[in-house]
Amino acid sequence: MSEHTPKTALTPATHTTPPAKFSHGVRKGNILQVAGQVGFLPAVEGRAPTPAGPTLREQTLQTLANVKAILEEGGASWDDAMMVRVYLTDVDHFAEMNAIYNEYFEGQGLTEPPAARTTVYVGLPAGLLIEIDVLAVLG
Amino acid sequence: MSEHTPKTALTPATHTTPPAKFSHGVRKGNILQVAGQVGFLPAVEGRAPTPAGPTLREQTLQTLANVKAILEEGGASWDDAMMVRVYLTDVDHFAEMNAIYNEYFEGQGLTEPPAARTTVYVGLPAGLLIEIDVLAVLG
Amino acid sequence: MSEHTPKTALTPATHTTPPAKFSHGVRKGNILQVAGQVGFLPAVEGRAPTPAGPTLREQTLQTLANVKAILEEGGASWDDAMMVRVYLTDVDHFAEMNAIYNEYFEGQGLTEPPAARTTVYVGLPAGLLIEIDVLAVLG
Structure with a gap:
């Protein structure tokens, strides 16, 4: 059966x-997929989605927090992350994003190796500097 | 063993x-991956691949139909879709694509939550306004 | 338990x-994810990462070799590849990349159908013409 x-x-x-009509994240069995997250602050009823700030630092940290919330909602953590897709709008942001990324993950207490990652440079809606989605495998 | x-x-x-040398889709065990689909009409022998039309609506609906055909070929349905990656060429198409996307999925009779999604803005071959690929997990 | x-x-x-802080590849159970690879030559201590050459051919073949090394490090092969994501910087490179891709895979002795693939056109760091990542399922 x-x-x-x-x-x-x-x-x-x-x-x-x-x-x-899409979900911020979905889990089926041990596979968890996080939709593309951006640096929007936690929702406030009646307020339009609002970026954490205009800087790459503010948006990157908020985006990573938004991804983490979805992982945790699905019973996962950054340790389960297999692939992190980073979309930036400007090649000149690569070094700064990496510094913020490293600093963030140093604070996450990972006990497994970090996820794989791809970073490419695309267009995003006005005012957004970074978008991230994640594939995780639990277990 | x-x-x-x-x-x-x-x-x-x-x-x-x-x-x-790539496949429109592959399935291995319960994992199904649909290759990037565009809005080409069903193949006609001797005719070069032909978009369904010049508009975002025509191409989006044809692209979704092309993805669905591959899901079904693999014994899956939209209910099994975990991640939909949407590639648009123009940020100004986002709202219209969302409206078409919602309308399409309202007609699909989903019984599970919708898939996660990431939308980014990239270059595509001339005349193509949208490309979509999908990861699905069956079972 | x-x-x-x-x-x-x-x-x-x-x-x-x-x-x-990311991994070139990760494997968990039967899922293997290769991070975005570019056409860097094998590492030489004390030398900065160096592309195999300025041409699409040199970079594509080196990138595919770099992906393959990670698949093999994880006990997989191209036969296990489910999805190949190709990022190019120039739509005009599509036909040439396809020719190189076909030639490369003709030499790989695949015994399973080729992976699905998506190709989109994005920005990459200066001097890089192609980036590729791969999702594989072993077993």
């Missing part, structure tokens, strides 16, 4: 409503 | 031949 | 040190 494994939507209370 | 799990190519009869 | 599946970093001796 083949049992159905349900797909669960991961929707942290802090997150703003997605602008379309 | 460790048994070999075969990787199966998913090649809907409607699809044009890929321009290189 | 639920046993912990460790995540293993895949670090070929030939590879240059990543510029931040």
Whole structure:
């Protein structure tokens, strides 16, 4: 007998409503996928999604916090992250992003090796400097 | 004993031949990956790949239909989709794509939460406004 | 009892040190993720990461070799590859990349269908024409 494994939507209370019919994250069995996160502050009812600030530092740290909230909502942690996709808008931000990324993960107390990562430079909506999505495998 | 799990190519009869040695989709065990799909009409022998039309609406709906055909070829459905990666060429297309996306999925009769999604803005071959790939987990 | 599946970093001796806290590849259970690879030559101590050459051909072949080294470090091969993500900087490179890609894979002796693939056009650091990452499922 083949049992159905349900797909669960991961929707942290802090997150703003997605602008379309997609989930901030989903988990099915031991696979967890985090949707592209940006540096929006925790949702406030009646306020439009608002970036943490205009700087790469503010947006990167908020984006990583937003990803982490979804991982945790699904019972995972950064230790389960397999792939981090980083989308930047400007090649000149690479070194600074790396410094912030390293500093952030030094504070996360990882007990497993860090995830793989790809960084590419794309267009993003006005005012957004970084977007990140993550594939995780639990267990 | 460790048994070999075969990787199966998913090649809907409607699809044009890929321009290189890749598969439109592959399934191995419960993991299914759909290659980047664009808004090409069903293949007609002797005709070059032809977009469904010049508009974002035509191309988005055809692209989603092309993804769905591959999911179904692999025994999956949109309910199994974990991650939808949307590549647009123009930030100004975001709102319209979301409206089409929502309308499309309202008609799909999903019984599970929608997949996660990332949308970024990249270059695509001339005339193409959207490309989508999907990771699915069956079961 | 639920046993912990460790995540293993895949670090070929030939590879240059990543510029931040990420792994060139990771494997957890039967899932293997290769980080974005570029056309850097095998690492030489004291030398900065150096592309195989200025041409798309040189960089594509080196990038594919770099991906393969990580797959093999994780006990996998191209036959296990499910998804190849190709990032180019120039739409005009598509046909040439496809020719190189086909030629390369003709020489790999695949016994399974080729992986799915998505190719998009993005910005990359100066001098780099191609970046590739791969998701593989072993077994």
